[in-house]
Amino acid sequence: MPSVDIDSIVKTTLSGSEQLAKTLFRNYVGQATKDVDGFLQSAKEGIERATQLRLEGKIDDEDLEDLILGKKDLATMHALKQAGLAKAAVDTFVNGVVQILVDAVFAAVKI
């Protein structure tokens, strides 16, 4: 009766999962950092422009206040996107691990 080498399946799955995690989460962290940097730079420039417009009398105090408070709402929008993308990365990882496991099992039982 043929038997299945479970240790080999586990070893293959762990090795593949480790590689998948490295690639997937490195990409996610890189994109998240880039997004945060981009937002901070954009918010800084936006506040500078709004302040200048107020000094030139092209907008009033209420406009300026709304533009500044809008950056806070926008920061929350960015944070929610990153929270969602982090969840999506975890889902992708879990599904990837399952696929690696399936491949390892079928490779092991192939006669």
Add this chain to the structure above:
Amino acid sequence: MRKFNATRCLVAFYLALATACSLIATYDQVAYEKATSTKAEALALMGKATGPYASNQKEIDEVKLDLDKAYEYDRGRASNTETIKQWEILRDPNGHLFGGFLRRWHDRGSLHEEYIQEKKRDIADAFDQIIGLERGKRRTTE
């Protein structure tokens, strides 16, 4: 043979578990299209806010309705918390994005051109966060 069947069952179980335990909804083309089209509508409408609110009432109502439809569509999807919250912030009349913009336009009758141009940047960015999250969700074929 029994061992092989048991292994297959185990694999099937893990597959089902992985599917059932998704942390976030998968990518949805309809949701993506609703977000991109309402972005274009909202920005076009904002460009008219130098004129009287009352004169644009019909178009304002149409855009608000399309935003409501996009929000309700996303609200009906399971595990979609972040996107739903994003729509709520964007639409909130007491906030400082699109809902707040419409409230200010309503209260003040018309808005400064320079303010509108600055606000359009923020509203476009806000929509991009909804669109970007949808685009980043896992495709079901992955």
